[in-house]
Amino acid sequence: MNPEIIGLIGLIVLLVFLVLRIPVALAMFAVGFAGISVLNGPKSAMSLLASESFTLASSAELVVVPLFILMGNVASVTGMSARLYDAAYAVIGHIRGGLASATVLGCGGFAALSGSSVASALTMGKVSMAQMARFGYDARLSTGVVAAGGTLGILIPPSTGFVIYAILTQQSIGRLFLAGVLPGLLLLTMFIATISLLCWLRPGFGPAGPHSSWAERGRAMARALPVLLVVLITIGGIYGGIFSPVEASAVGAGLVIAIGVIERKLTLGAFWAASKDSVVTTATVMLILISAHMINPFLALSHIPEAVGGFLGGLQIAPLGVLALILLSYLVLGCFLEGFAMLVLTMPIFFPVITQLGFDPIWFGVLVVLTLEMGLISPPVGINVFIVKSVARDVPLGRIFAGVTPFWFAMLATLALLVIFPQITLVLPSTMIQ
Numbered sequence: 001m002n003p004e005i006i007g008l009i010g011l012i013v014l015l016v017f018l019v020l021r022i023p024v025a026l027a028m029f030a031v032g033f034a035g036i037s038v039l040n041g042p043k044s045a046m047s048l049l050a051s052e053s054f055t056l057a058s059s060a061e062l063v064v065v066p067l068f069i070l071m072g073n074v075a076s077v078t079g080m081s082a083r084l085y086d087a088a089y090a091v092i093g094h095i096r097g098g099l100a101s102a103t104v105l106g107c108g109g110f111a112a113l114s115g116s117s118v119a120s121a122l123t124m125g126k127v128s129m130a131q132m133a134r135f136g137y138d139a140r141l142s143t144g145v146v147a148a149g150g151t152l153g154i155l156i157p158p159s160t161g162f163v164i165y166a167i168l169t170q171q172s173i174g175r176l177f178l179a180g181v182l183p184g185l186l187l188l189t190m191f192i193a194t195i196s197l198l199c200w201l202r203p204g205f206g207p208a209g210p211h212s213s214w215a216e217r218g219r220a221m222a223r224a225l226p227v228l229l230v231v232l233i234t235i236g237g238i239y240g241g242i243f244s245p246v247e248a249s250a251v252g253a254g255l256v257i258a259i260g261v262i263e264r265k266l267t268l269g270a271f272w273a274a275s276k277d278s279v280v281t282t283a284t285v286m287l288i289l290i291s292a293h294m295i296n297p298f299l300a301l302s303h304i305p306e307a308v309g310g311f312l313g314g315l316q317i318a319p320l321g322v323l324a325l326i327l328l329s330y331l332v333l334g335c336f337l338e339g340f341a342m343l344v345l346t347m348p349i350f351f352p353v354i355t356q357l358g359f360d361p362i363w364f365g366v367l368v369v370l371t372l373e374m375g376l377i378s379p380p381v382g383i384n385v386f387i388v389k390s391v392a393r394d395v396p397l398g399r400i401f402a403g404v405t406p407f408w409f410a411m412l413a414t415l416a417l418l419v420i421f422p423q424i425t426l427v428l429p430s431t432m433i434q
Helices: 004-020 024-040 044-059 058-079 080-092 098-114 116-134 139-154 161-170 174-179 179-200 214-239 245-261 268-302 302-312 318-331 338-359 361-375 383-391 397-420 423-429
Strands: none
Touching: 004 024, 004 098, 004 268, 004 302, 024 044, 024 179, 024 268, 024 338, 044 268, 058 098, 058 116, 058 161, 058 245, 058 268, 058 361, 080 098, 080 116, 080 214, 080 245, 098 116, 098 139, 098 214, 116 139, 116 383, 139 161, 139 179, 139 361, 139 383, 139 397, 161 174, 161 268, 161 302, 174 179, 174 214, 174 245, 174 361, 174 423, 179 361, 179 397, 179 423, 214 245, 245 268, 245 423, 268 302, 268 338, 302 318, 302 338, 318 338, 318 361, 318 397, 338 361, 361 397, 383 397, 397 423
């Protein structure tokens, strides 16, 4: 049988597995292992499984995953994430829509600690939604802003999405982290602008909260200062060449643990819970990466990437047109596939096309991660929407999707700006100290 036909059958089987809700890692592993066995023999598949599993398990670069996840989990169980929200709330909570804007700022701050969109949405949902309900915020705005704000977790560094992209494409994790800073801040600003516009058009959506005194604002900012210093040290250390990403993750996790111990907020039970969650999340990421290193050789053997590249190259359209088609594919796939599965599945196909067209792979990585973010709030999968639903059980799912729609368009506008002005993404990586 033609290798391309076998590859196409494998992709169809993989999509069926994902529709049947078989775990992403298991689905990709099964298809990749079976496909390599058919195309190159069972011994080749077994040899590849053994070698790739050992190579990934011994990769020093992947240490950033458990350490940054641990940093975020410790920050969550010790209440550091709540302090970020309290500080933002004290400063802007008194303006119309201020609580929602404070939630976005809190999500951005927690994203710089956790690198996880799901963790950001869940943590900030528990912290902020009760407050917004107390002051009469419309449920569409309160749930929408938490679901959308949580997506900042995989754009603002440290980002698990960037780590996986870097491993799949052999790019620098540090450069990707820095490339996500300004786009993350731009998206955060776009979210706040969207909140302001919604509350201007419909004042009842986000009534003004109580006015905090200057003393209250100072105390709130002082409580949040240690967390902000951790973010500054870790990201600033990478930018200044003081730390590698691996060293920065160790420094960040160590500082957060030290702050928790000094403040007597980190008990043994809380540390055990944070560590256990970190291990589970890390194991999930590692299984996905091992599965990716099984399915990628299968796709290469089936010549699917070459066929897609030849098809796109034969369309006789400008390189930006090809890029637009690829990003459109991600937007459509994001409605049905989980983000990491989409990333692992498509990189072997689209990345060779991007490099052949001469696009910067760091810039493309940020664009891809942003489209993955959009999938987190796109129906019918929309993982962040279901996370928010688990917190706001009395809000119908349809109202939550209605609430995230304006923020989805804000993300689309941000994506367009990053395509038009690549310098927004590339200015920090290009000036970092090597």
